[in-house]
Amino acid sequence: MGKKVEIYWLHVDEEVQPAELNSCLEVLDQEEKAVYERYRVDFKKVEFLLGRMLLKRMIGQKLGVLPQEVRFIKNEYGKLFLDSRNVAGSIKRPLFFNLSHSDRMLVCAISEIEKTGIDVEAVKKDCCFEVMRSVFVPKEIAYVEQQGTPSMKREAFYQLWTRKEAVMKALGKGFSLPPLSFSVPLARGRVDEQSFSYYTFAPMEGYMVSAVVEREEESEILYAVERVAFTELKASMDFTPYRGAFYG
Numbered sequence: 001m002g003k004k005v006e007i008y009w010l011h012v013d014e015e016v017q018p019a020e021l022n023s024c025l026e027v028l029d030q031e032e033k034a035v036y037e038r039y040r041v042d043f044k045k046v047e048f049l050l051g052r053m054l055l056k057r058m059i060g061q062k063l064g065v066l067p068q069e070v071r072f073i074k075n076e077y078g079k080l081f082l083d084s085r086n087v088a089g090s091i092k093r094p095l096f097f098n099l100s101h102s103d104r105m106l107v108c109a110i111s112e113i114e115k116t117g118i119d120v121e122a123v124k125k126d127c128c129f130e131v132m133r134s135v136f137v138p139k140e141i142a143y144v145e146q147q148g149t150p151s152m153k154r155e156a157f158y159q160l161w162t163r164k165e166a167v168m169k170a171l172g173k174g175f176s177l178p179p180l181s182f183s184v185p186l187a188r189g190r191v192d193e194q195s196f197s198y199y200t201f202a203p204m205e206g207y208m209v210s211a212v213v214e215r216e217e218e219s220e221i222l223y224a225v226e227r228v229a230f231t232e233l234k235a236s237m238d239f240t241p242y243r244g245a246f247y248g
Contacts, residue, residue, distance in 0.1 A: 004224060011105050047104075143160070
């Protein structure tokens with residue numbers, strides 16, 4: 001039987017201001033509101049709030065609860081998990097997730113697999129290849145350097161880098177897990193190895209996303225990708241209950 005990994009992505013216009021989202025602040029709990037208020041850059045506020053909106057909307061739909069009823073707890077490395085205390089009766093299957101954002105792109109992955117990680121990076125023309133020796137093992141460096149053109153080198157660099165970060169996030173350890181302590185597959189797109197399944201794609205030009213989940217026995221991993229429009233997400237924050245079956 002297959003296990004589904006749902007990936008949602010949202011690209012945000014530069015002109016979106018915090019005031020446009022004031023009606024959505026109800027989705028944040030007190031701790032999250034404090035984090036939101038500490039940001040001094042407007043777009044960081046927007047990015048943080050939209051990330052929580054995206055996660056809580058999608059999780060709320062799967063649990064059949066209001067977005068503001070979805071609460072999170074963190075492990076010692078900062079990875080978010082579902083706080084089941086006020087939604088325990090709605091949880092019919094395990095539910096895990098991960099969130100990432102970079103330069104106006106937000107992505108989240110939701111699955112039944114505990115070790116789920118995702119990372120997005122903006123593909124920049126001034127890619128810092130000199131950092132490779134700090135984060136890539138020799139075969140990974142060789143793979144990047146063997147690419148024929150600067151754009152191909154950048155693509156290879158971000159393919160490997162997003163996979164590295166996604167693994168660190170899937171394991172829930174972040175950068176406390178040294179990136180030089182493990183390697184990731186070099187092949188593009190979808191790769192299933194003994195321990196992990198990797199799925200790398202470009203949601204739109206200028207971005208690279210990698211999702212990573214632990215492979216459990218012989219379960220097939222099924223990936224589904226969906227774009228979420230900003231206007232759609234904002235409109236969904238009317239806090240009207242959604243009643244639906246998990247992965248129904």
